[in-house]
Amino acid sequence: MKIIHRIVFRPDKTQRRVLQEIGIPVPPNEDLPVFEFDEEHEKLISLKPYIDKWQLVDNVRTEFTKKELDAAxxxxxFPLWMNGYPMPDDDFGYIGTTFQKQGYCEVCGSGLVQQSSFRLRKAPNWGSKKIFGLNWVYDEVFVRKDVYETVFKKYGIESMPVLLYKKDVIIEDTVQLIIPTxxxxxxxxxxxxxxxxxxxxxxxxxxxxxxxxxxxxxxxxxxxxxxxxxxxxxxxxxxxxxxxxxxxxxxxxxxxxxxxxxxxx
Ligand SMILES: [Zn+2]
Structure with a gap:
């Protein structure tokens, strides 16, 4: 397992000088440098006080070994392809159509209960891809229908149709997986x-x-x-x-x- 910190920001003149001093020089023509360090890396340890002082966003991710993944x-x-937004996306209009508004908290976004199919702006441009997620909805997954039939259905996983926004017709090659809690x-x-x-x-x-x-x-x-x-x-x-x-x-x-x-x- 490797824990990786990723920091992306536009350093000003003073910040460039500080970075130079702690051994992380930024090339002069680099406006938006990307820094990635292992958790234990000495440069990250030197940078840490400045991450706090400059209020930089430190995105942490973990890379696992095949052995760790295979043993679990x-x-x-997580799907890798985020294919747009649930529709209607104006003022989160999908809340109230795809989801019940009752029980939903506008402050934290919890309590959504699905009452109808998701609508997409256009049919997915699948190419070689087989699954996707939607922005704003991080706990639902959409699958190419033939892939659902081959891979997921035999595990007793159910599916529901996905609709084309405005026309409200079924997108034939796409389904949403029904994921129990x-x-x-x-x-x-x-x-x-x-x-x-x-x-x-x-x-x-x-x-x-x-x-x-x-x-x-x-x-x-x-x-x-x-x-x-x-x-x-x-x-x-x-x-x-x-x-x-x-x-x-x-x-x-x-x-x-x-x-x-x-x-x-
Ligand atoms: Zn709340």
Whole structure:
């Protein structure tokens, strides 16, 4: 496992000088340098006080070894292709059409219950791609229909149609996976959280570092499911999506490109 910090910003003259002094010179013609360091790298340790002082965004991600990925019984799952926005996107109009407005908190974005199909601005331009996610909706996955039939259906995973916005006709080659929520809690005692002042919902900060914590209870019979807890920041809340190792191997076999983080055993 490698924990990587990625920092992107436009350094001014003073900042360039400081970076030079701590051994991270920026070429003069480089306006928007990208810095990536391993967590243990001495340059990151030198840079750390300035990340705080200059209030830079430090994006942390974890790269796992094949051995770590292959050993996990369950993995957190992310589609790589973010294919646009749920429609209508004006003033989050999809909330109230695709989702019930009742129970939804406008401050933290939690409590959405789907009542109808998603609408897309246009039919997906699949190319060689097989799955996608939508911006703003981080806990739903859309799949090419033939891929659903071949890979997902045999695990008892259900699907629902996706519609073309305005025309409200079914997009024939695309389905949304119906992802049930598990009853099992995760061991999130160490994970920072906040309580929404408006709705009282407990929401965990996005988890980007290391293995995802183990489940408190055993998860049986599910190959694709959402975790019980809410995560997020700002006005977006979402649940984590998990897959079994068996389903991950099946996806690899069918060259479905996606990202996985192992769940601790
Ligand atoms: Zn809230």
């Amino acid at each position: 019984s369950f993995l957190r799952w 598990t009853d099992a809690y995760s061991n999130l005692e160490e994970q920072p959280y906040e309580i929404c002042k408006t709705c009282g919902m407990k929401r965990y900060n996005p988890k980007t570092k290391g293995f995802f914590p183990s489940f408190k209870d055993s998860v049986t019979g599910l190959h694709l499911f959402k975790g019980r807890e809410w995560f997020g920041s700002g006005a977006m809340s979402y649940k984590q999506i998990f897959v079994s190792q068996e389903l991950r191997q099946e996806m690899i076999k069918y060259q479905i490109k996606s990202d996985f983080d192992p769940v601790n055993q």
